[in-house]
Structure formats: structure tokens, C-alpha cells
Amino acid sequence: MSPLIYYLAAFGAYTVSIILITGQSFGWNETKKSFYIGSRRISMMPSTATFCATWISPLSFVGYSMWLYRDGYVAFLASVNGWLLGLLFFPFIVRRLREKYVLSLPEWLWRTYGDVRVRKLVALTMIFLYILYLVIQFRAFGITVSYMLDIPSGFAATSLIYLFVLYTTFGGYPSVVRSDVLNLFLIMIGVTVAACFALPGGFEPKEAFDVILMKGSPETARKLTFAETFSAFAIMLSWGLGVAGNPQYAVRIIACRTKRDAYGMLSVSPFIVGWFYICVTFFVLVCKAKYPLPGSMEETLAFARLGQFLPDVAGTFLLISVIAAAVSTANSQLLLAACSLCYDLFPSRVSAGSNEEPFEEDRFLLLNRVAITVIASIALVLSHANLPDYLMLGRISWTLVAICFFYPLFFPRMVVKDMLFYVLSVALLLQSVLVFIIGISPEYAMLAVLILEAVLFKFNGYFMPEGTAWFGYKREEPR
Amino acid sequence: MKLIVLCWIVFAVLIIAPGIIAFYVSGKNI
Numbered sequence: 053m054s055p056l057i058y059y060l061a062a063f064g065a066y067t068v069s070i071i072l073i074t075g076q077s078f079g080w081n082e083t084k085k086s087f088y089i090g091s092r093r094i095s096m097m098p099s100t101a102t103f104c105a106t107w108i109s110p111l112s113f114v115g116y117s118m119w120l121y122r123d124g125y126v127a128f129l130a131s132v133n134g135w136l137l138g139l140l141f142f143p144f145i146v147r148r149l150r151e152k153y154v155l156s157l158p159e160w161l162w163r164t165y166g167d168v169r170v171r172k173l174v175a176l177t178m179i180f181l182y183i184l185y186l187v188i189q190f191r192a193f194g195i196t197v198s199y200m201l202d203i204p205s206g207f208a209a210t211s212l213i214y215l216f217v218l219y220t221t222f223g224g225y226p227s228v229v230r231s232d233v234l235n236l237f238l239i240m241i242g243v244t245v246a247a248c249f250a251l252p253g254g255f256e257p258k259e260a261f262d263v264i265l266m267k268g269s270p271e272t273a274r275k276l277t278f279a280e281t282f283s284a285f286a287i288m289l290s291w292g293l294g295v296a297g298n299p300q301y302a303v304r305i306i307a308c309r310t311k312r313d314a315y316g317m318l319s320v321s322p323f324i325v326g327w328f329y330i331c332v333t334f335f336v337l338v339c340k341a342k343y344p345l346p347g348s349m350e351e352t353l354a355f356a357r358l359g360q361f362l363p364d365v366a367g368t369f370l371l372i373s374v375i376a377a378a379v380s381t382a383n384s385q386l387l388l389a390a391c392s393l394c395y396d397l398f399p400s401r402v403s404a405g406s407n408e409e410p411f412e413e414d415r416f417l418l419l420n421r422v423a424i425t426v427i428a429s430i431a432l433v434l435s436h437a438n439l440p441d442y443l444m445l446g447r448i449s450w451t452l453v454a455i456c457f458f459y460p461l462f463f464p465r466m467v468v469k470d471m472l473f474y475v476l477s478v479a480l481l482l483q484s485v486l487v488f489i490i491g492i493s494p495e496y497a498m499l500a501v502l503i504l505e506a507v508l509f510k511f512n513g514y515f516m517p518e519g520t521a522w523f524g525y526k527r528e529e530p531r
Numbered sequence: 532m533k534l535i536v537l538c539w540i541v542f543a544v545l546i547i548a549p550g551i552i553a554f555y556v557s558g559k560n561i
Contacts, residue, residue: 128538136545143553265535276534315557319550326546 055360058368059200066238066372067216070379074220074231082417087224088155088391089307096313096320098229102384103304103317104324105232107135108239109185109381110192110352113374115442117336118351121358124266124340126276126284132329134288138295139322142305145461146314149305156388157299158396160306161460161472169473174456175396177480178299179427181449182389186431188442189213189382194435195352196374207436213378214432220383221390221424224417225307228383235380240324242373243331246359249366250338263337283493287447290495293502294450297457300384335370351442386431390423444494448487451498455479459505468512475508 085091094102112135119127154160158178162171194210203209220231248255251263262268276284295301308314339345339358349357355374359367394416439445456476459467468475479501486497554561 125534125538129534129541133538133541133545136542139545139549140552143549143556146553146556264539265532311557312560315553315561319553319561322546322549326542329542 053364055364055367056200056202058364059371062368062372063197063200063375066375069234070216070220070231073234074223074227082224083413084155084395084416086226087417087420088387088395089303090225090229092307093309094225094229094304094307094313095309096316098233099304099308099313099317100320100324101236102229102232102380103301103321104328105236105239105376105380106300106304106384107321107325108236108328108377109189110374110378111185111188111442111446113239113332113377114192114352114355115188115446117332117355117358119443120333120336121340121345121354124269126280128333130284130287131291132333134291135295136322136325137288137292138298139318139325140292141296141462142301142318143315145302146305146311146318148461148464149302150308150311150314154306156391156396157302157457158392160302164464165460165467165469165472167469167473170476171396173473173476173480175392177452177456178392179389179397181452182385182392183427183431183434184439184445185385185449186382186389186428187435187439188445189217189378189385190431190435192352192442193375193378193382195350196356196371196378199353199356200371207432210432210435213382214428216379217382217386217428218425220379221386221428222421225303225387228387231383232380235376236324238369238376239373239380240328242369242371242376243328243335245366246335246362246370246373247331249362250335252342260334263341264334266337266341269341283495286493286495286499290447290451290454290498293454293458293498297453297461298450299388299453299457302457302461303388386424386428389427390420393423393427394420447494451483451487451494452480454498455483455501455505458502459509466506466509468509471508471512475505478508479505 083091112131116127116131119131149160152160152163154163156175158171158175161174162168190210190213193213193216195205197203197212198205198209201209220227223230251259253259304317305314308317336358339361343358343361345354345357352374356371359370361367362370440448460472482504483494483497483501486492486500487494
């Protein structure tokens with residue numbers, strides 16, 4: 053039977069499952085709190101599912117796989133261990149994040165540091181970086197679907213994710229969580245099946261072990277140069293800090309029902325994500341050893357071609373898992389970008405308890421859905437623009453995240469409240485100049501900018517004598 | 532080969548460590 057039949061059946065089944073599962077979470081009495089963080093009533097298991105499903109994106113799946121295929125274990129060291137490094141930071145911020153009862157991370161910054169300009173600056177940055185990040189998801193989805201359904205790669209194929217993502221994001225956080233449970237399930241099945249059927253003669257422990265250790269490959273004898281080692285550690289560090297400060301994980305900590313659920317989620321998630329990386333790494337190393345790809349091709353297409361070497365059913369599961377990874381990450385990021393735009397950048401001015409409040413809430417949520425549509429449309433258009441590859445877009449996004457959130461989240465005692473807005477403004481401006489104008493690698497630029505931020509906070513007395521206000525601005529403590 | 536072994540050791544530590552940290556930070560209440 054032609055693989056196209058399997059692909060069509062799998063894609064149809066996925067579409068119906070998403071509609072059935074996500075449709076149930078559209079509520080009649082929605083509030084901002086239920087829309088953004090599920091009223092903080094998400095228990096440990098669904099929280100873990102959405103945490104892991106959001107983690108696994110086409111960048112950590114396809115981008116990493118093709119880097120591993122090309123350069124071997126340097127990719128594993130820099131990206132997988134880099135991302136996992138970020139997980140170590142999360143347990144330290146659970147209490148801090150949850151005690152303010154906020155709906156978003158920019159709001160948390162405002163309530164913690166008392167400067168509404170910081171909230172708006174960070175919200176604006178989040179909209180920019182999540183649009184960049186959405187481009188990755190849209191592009192990967194479009195290419196995978198065009199490959200699966202044998203339709204031209206272009207607007208038609210990419211538009212399909214538009215429908216998936218709008219549908220799953222319109223229901224807010226509860227709907228995202230429901231779809232993420234399904235997506236994680238499909239991702240884990242896809243990579244596990246791919247790992248099991250990757251070896252041509254079936255799974256055999258000794259052969260598998262040899263593949264993992266890359267025995268017989270000339271790459272194992274090669275020593276990394278100093279420049280390669282430094283670059284790998286710089287990427288590792290920047291991606292670790294990017295994960296640690298990423299609002300898409302912080303919001304999941306905030307949305308957990310209890311602190312205990314949050315700690316449980318952070319303890320279980322590394323094992324699920326770890327299993328995912330073991331399977332993907334094994335599958336790609338087998339392909340690297342046994343199935344050379346001809347010439348250079350677009351990375352998602354190259355990954356889809358690797359799936360061809362699997363039996364038809366296993367290959368189908370693998371491709372569906374790429375789609376699930378794209379949808380699961382895209383809807384979370386779309387919700388966060390809409391939240392940054394509607395809630396943090398232009399917050400509602402109607403006071404609690406006023407007569408207008410119930411109508412205002414409905415209007416506000418409608419506005420959110422309009423914002424979701426607009427942001428998704430921008431990402432859709434940009435996914436066809438000539439932007440850099442997945443890894444580069446991810447590097448730009450992650451470094452911006454680290455610059456905005458690293459010190460405020462993890463070293464609050466170091467942060468000088470009155471200086472925070474100026475320090476972040478200078479840091480973001482400098483990072484943009486270094487990366488986009490001078491052309492320095494985002495990781496190196498980020499390391500320099502983080503050092504600058506630390507210096508500015510440390511020597512604040514030189515820049516701002518006690519009792520003075522920067523440019524006449526008076527910070528107000530949030531009520 | 533050293534790089535490969537190092538990668539997997541670091542990986543194993545990073546998988547287990549968050550749970551241990553969370554256990555102690557939460558006051559042994561998970």
C-alpha cells in the first residue's frame with residue numbers, strides 16, 4: 053500500500069482527535085484567569101503533559117536531529133544538555149512565582165519590581181520573540197504536511213496549522229492543556245516507534261549500543277577544536293538560561309493547582325523529555341550510520357526523508373509526531389503572545405467591581421481572540437519570508453528571553469528596582485545591535501550583555517545616587 | 532569517545548537533578 057494512504061488516514065485521525073478533545077474545553081463563563089492560566093486548577097499530570105509538549109518543538113526535534121545528523125555529539129552537548137540545564141533552575145522559582153497570584157510573567161515583574169514600564173517592555177519583547185518562534189512551528193508544520201499529503205509546499209500547507217492553532221488557542225489555557233495531552237502522547241509514540249524500528253535488522257541491544265557510541269565512525273577519533281568547544285558551551289549556557297527564564301514554562305508553574313503539583317511536574321518532566329531525546333538521538337544516529345542523505349536540503353524535508361527509511365506505519369507515526377510538536381508549542385506561544393499584547397501591553401482600565409466589569413471581561417476575551425488571529429497571521433506570512441533556519445531563530449529568541457528574565461527571576465536581590473527598566477532597555481538594545489547590525493553570534497552577544505547587566509546592577513550607586521529618580525520617573529508600588 | 536561518554540553522563544545527571552532539587556526546595560513535600 054502507498055505510504056500516502058497511511059499519511060492521509062493519520063492526518064485525518066489527528067484532525068478529528070484535536071477537534072473532539074479540544075472542543076470540550078470551550079467554557080461559557082470564562083474569565084481572564086481561566087483563559088490564561090486555567091484558574092490555577094491544573095493538576096500534576098496535565099501540567100506535566102503540557103510542560104513536556106510545549107518543550108518539544110520542531111526546533112528541539114527537527115532542528116536538533118538535523119544538527120546531530122550533520123555534526124554528531126556536539127549537537128547533543130550544546131542543545132540537549134543545554135536545554136536540560138535550564139530545568140535545574142525551575143524548582144527555585146516555584147514559590148516566588150506563585151505567591152504574587154499573577155496571570156503572566158510581565159505582570160509578575162511589575163508586581164515584584166513595581167515598574168509598569170518593565171511590564172510593557174518585556175511584553176513587547178515577548179511578542180517579538182514568540183512571533184519569531186511561531187515562524188519555526190509554522191514552517192516545520194507546512195513542510196511536513198506538504199510532504200505527507202503530497203501537496204505543494206507553500207501557503208496552502210502552512211495554512212493548515214493556522215486552523216489547528218487557532219482552534220486550540222481560542223479556548224485558552226484549558227484547551228491548550230487538553231490538546232497538549234494528546235500531542236505529547238503522539239510525540240512519545242512517534243519517537244519510540246522510530247527508535248524501535250530504526251535498525252534495519254530489528255532492534256538488537258549490542259548493535260544499538262554500538263550505534264549510540266558511534267563505533268567505527270571516524271568522528272569519534274576527532275578531537276574538538278578550542279573554538280568548537282567554546283561555541284558548544286556558549287550555546288549550552290545560553291539555551292539553558294533561555295529555557296530557565298522562558299515564560300512558557302513559568303506560566304505552567306503558575307497555573308498548577310498547588311505548589312506540590314508544580315514541584316511534581318518539575319520532577320517528572322525531565323524523565324519524559326529525557327526519553328524523547330534518547331529515542332530521537334538513537335534514531336538519528338542509526339540514520340547517520342546507515343542511511344546517508346544525498347546533497348543538502350531543507351531540514352524538515354531532510355528529516356521527513358529519514359522517516360522514509362522506517363516501515364510505513366512507523367514513518368507515519370514519526371511524521372505525525374512532528375506535526376504534534378509544532379501544534380503543541382505554537383498554541384502555547386500564541387496564547388502567551390496574545391496575553392502579552394492584550395493583558396500586559398494594553399491592560400483593561402475597568403476597575404474590579406464596577407458595573408461594566410462583566411461586559412468588559414467578555415469584550416477583553418474577544419479582543420484576545422482577535423489578537424491571537426492577528427499574531428498567527430503575521431507568523432503565517434513571515435513563515436514564507438526568507439528568514440534564517442530554525443536553530444538561528446531559536447538562538448535569537450532564547451537569548452532575548454535570558455536577557456529579560458534571568459536576573460529578575462533568579463537573582464532578585466541583585467536587581468535594583470529603580471534601574472531595572474533602564475538596564476533591560478540598554479541590554480535589549482545592545483543585544484539587537486550586536487546581533488542584527490554587527491552580526492555577532494547571539495550566544496556571545498548574550499554573554500556580554502548579561503555581564504553588562506550584572507555590572508550595571510552592581511555599581512548602581514555610580515549611576516544613580518540614593519534618593520534620586522531616573523529622568524524624573526517615580527516608581528509606584530502596585531496595589 | 533570521551534565526548535560521547537561525557538555527554539551521556541551530563542545528560543543522566545541533568546535528568547535526575549531537578550527532581551532532587553525540587554524535593555529539597557519543597558521541604559521534602561512532593
